[in-house]
Amino acid sequence: MTVRDDTRFMSSRRGLLAAGAVLATPGIARAQARFPDRPIQIVVPWPAGGSADVQLRSIGDLCTRALGQPVVVRNQPGAGGTLGPMTVAQQARPDGHTLTQMHLSVLRRPWMMRTPQWDPIADFTHIIGMTGWLFGTAVRADSRFRTWADMIAFARANPGRLNYTTSGIGTTNHLAMETIQEKEGIQLTHVPFRGSNEAVTAVIGGQVDMVCDSSTWAPFVENNQMRALSVWTAERVRRFPDVPTLKELGYDLVVTSPYGVSGPRGMDEGVVRILHDAMRDALLSPENAEVRARFDMPLVYQDTQTYRAFIAERVEYERAMVRRLNLTLDG
Template structure:
């Protein structure tokens, strides 16, 4: 029989305590990749970059941004869901188009709940409609009157087919019994460029248009928040224009399915602290982005509920990506 001395037993005990620490390195121990599904320079890109930079300092590792636009803002999240390990080192922006788009496909490519680990709810967008300063329209009612008299003649840009702003414009056309021509782009900045160049009549998107309205080269016809935007006190809301609509499209951060709850907790806490940091508050104020913070449990519950709403909207408007 082998005899274990007191010193030997102590050595084994210490080794047993040390083994898990060696098997489970501290998280994070390398850079974290944050996939933003829009071109650089827009409001969400600016907010998420700021949050990532602040969170990276607390985490002790940089948060590296990768812009991956396409497919109405869903290419990036889809890639993360399908190709990334659930180790906490690849994250993406989760927005409402990611919930909606599978219901627009004959064969859905992802499950918006089951294929992701949802971490935190953050903020939303200031959406609105803006035109060139020298446009024939002075007001929203003038635009509607022209559209009614000229079906299909007016064009508007959004950041993609099946995005929240696209659905809002489809709803408005349905309510007004008018026909507009939709011109989708990969992001709001591209739509603003097209409007300024006269390639489309108006941009209906998040607030990439705001600096141009302030500079006097564009004019805002409406904002889609519950109250008038502080920067544009003379611009009416959709509710003031007669529509029972409020469109802010709240978004958050998610990762691939199967992430460790402990890692999720670390990421939630770092992102929450960054969201409430003065610099990120300043960025959100610059774009009039409303605070829509939800913790991990509440954010997942919100998304589960919202998926059913999006499914019903796609069916009601008969939206399809399959022609």
């Protein structure tokens, strides 16, 4: 199985009709007269301190200046990064003052449930596509594994003994690791955490053998507390030139998991336009570019209609993949 998770996927079938109709100029004028009239929350479904948390806090700070109201992050981790978006879909008013990070697990997880608790298209107003993650695999600096090949050899000789952590069951990085195990014929033990920062802490503390997650591990590799075994980008990362990609290691995998920002369904399209424009300018600013560079996060900007078309197509892909792999969760 190949995990289709690179930016090339987003360029296909651009002609899909975007969910949510064309933005209407009169609506924009009405929205500008009243929005925002109080602070805006961006619900980040991971613990504080991870790369997405830091990137979206930067977006919030920049949008605060542009919109004249505080734009603040509220962390609500849980359920593999889907608790926060689900809460926004089910409880937030569609007035533009409560938003959430939208990532691929939110599109995938409903189809893993016996009774889906949200519809990733109908229950959200998708606003903007922003960026993705640098994923990779890292171990403690004193680990027995000097290379990826060392890790695979040990896992092959010791089924189930080697454990690894991700940010949750059914996340993109978890599925990538399942794909690798299938290809290699090995069995690893998955130890999910609520976010990559907690996962890194567990590996450094010796509770888990390796982390397979976004780049919260990168500073610890740079200060020699950890060792990177692989990166999951299309090409090697500039600041880790000696670390091979999954493709170089023999896997047809490029994993960046692009994400954006969405709100609950029914938002006024004028409000959407105001939010999109403010967040686009923040995303493309030198300040946010510096944050993304710090975590090696690629720029994956998509305007509202393009992002909605991507979401609609990606939902179909995720639903088909869940069926094909028979992925299920309790509940």
